[in-house]
Amino acid sequence: MPENTSRRGLLFGAAAVSTGAFLTACTSNDPKESSDDDAKDAPVADEKPGKKVTIGFAGPQADHGWLNAINVQARARAKKYKDVTLEITEGSNDTAAQIGQIDTLINKKVDVLVILPADGKAMTQAGLKAMRAGIPVVNLDRIFDNPQAYRCWVGGDNYGMGLNAGHFIGEQLKDKKNAKVVELAGVDNLELTKQRTQGFDAALKNYPNIKKVARQAADFTVESGQSKMSQLLQAQKSFDALWNHDDDQGVGALRAIKQAGRDEFLMVGGAGAKSAMDAIKADNSVLKATVLYPPTMAASAIDLARALGQDKGISGLAEFEIPTSLTLYSAVVTKDNVEEYLPTGFK
Structure with a gap:
């Protein structure tokens, strides 16, 4: 033509x-x-x-x-x-x-x-x-x-992000009786936040020994992460895992955790910030993994x-035209593979 x-x-x-x-x-x-x-x-x-x-x-x-x-x-x-x-x-x-x-x-x-x-x-x-x-x-x-x-x-893949976070936590806690998890979500009026929670909840259904006992919505900021995490820690005297939707607000969450002197649980972050990957590599905090939402998109x-x-x-690809959609995969970054993903970490 x-x-x-x-x-x-x-x-x-x-x-x-x-x-x-x-x-x-x-x-x-x-x-x-x-x-x-x-x-x-x-x-x-x-x-x-x-x-x-x-x-x-x-x-x-x-x-x-x-x-x-x-x-x-x-x-x-x-x-x-x-x-x-x-x-x-x-x-x-x-x-x-x-x-x-x-x-x-x-x-x-x-x-x-x-x-x-x-x-x-x-x-x-x-x-x-x-x-x-x-x-x-x-x-x-x-x-x-x-x-x-x-x-x-x-x-x-927001749903997949929550799904992979849930499966990672589930595998870590699959042998623990009456395991408890909490969730530090993002902005609740955003569809992406709802999808991340839906994926997380869907994954946990595969682990009948695990129960989500609390959820707080933050605002993707350091300040909101710290304040909302403080509320979660005060309300829950003990739990086994935390799924945090966003590594930026996770900086604040880690501050609140450190101030409270709590370390009985593992934390999984979200997005793939360099600060989170550095903490995972150092292995000196509760943060053990982050689920990518790659800015390489x-x-x-x-x-x-x-x-x-x-x-x-x-x-x-054999196609003459580019596809109509491309959904990126939400890989789970841990100490075992952090070196591979560290160059993609954002500040």
Whole structure:
């Protein structure tokens, strides 16, 4: 299909029909004329310079270690490619402000947009506007509530994060009678927090000897982690394990634990901060593991955006087009494998 008609007409139009139709309609070769031999030579993105691509990147304000790592990963990945120009916004937690930033990137006619929305549901129209303008959107982490608002979604597995934390704790306590666990959750009105708790609870159902006896919701900050953990420690005179959703608030939680002089339990963190990995490596606190929510997803989003801008697929896959979604795995980092994951730890 001619390049001048394929992007605007089929980018949004095919998505409006279905994701499957999009994959069929926008391949680089006409499927009716392709043979098995053609499929073997499907164009794929690689590190060699190709068609120049301008990628617009719009994310929330980097007021948290993980969010800052998202920006760092995106910038570093873009610099890796000589054919990529990155237009990055300042970032804002205000939905209206972020929508304005996306409008600016659309008006600049960037080739592809990578968006980590402050609020996926509230910003769906921004994604739709970009797609209608013929600009493919890579929706990062917080998902829009309409699949027509993005070409590809890439993000973490919040349910899997809780599931893996629960299974790790379960295996550590499987031989202990009447084991008790507590949970220090994140922001309760966020869907990701609910999913992490749901995964954790689902895993614990496999261990009838373990009971969750308390749960507190914090706010992903050091201060909230310390105050909420203090409340948990005061209410629970003894327990065997703690699942903490976020390593930033975990810094505060560890302070509260140290101040209380408690060490009868093991702690599992979440996200993969460098401070958590350092503590796991040192093995001198209750923190024995952290479950990753990899900020490397931002680097992957740049890879996918570049491939979209160059009308290419992904090396290692037979598909002519990039997939519509990519969910990252939440690995459990312990003392046994921390050296492998330490380079990915964020500050």
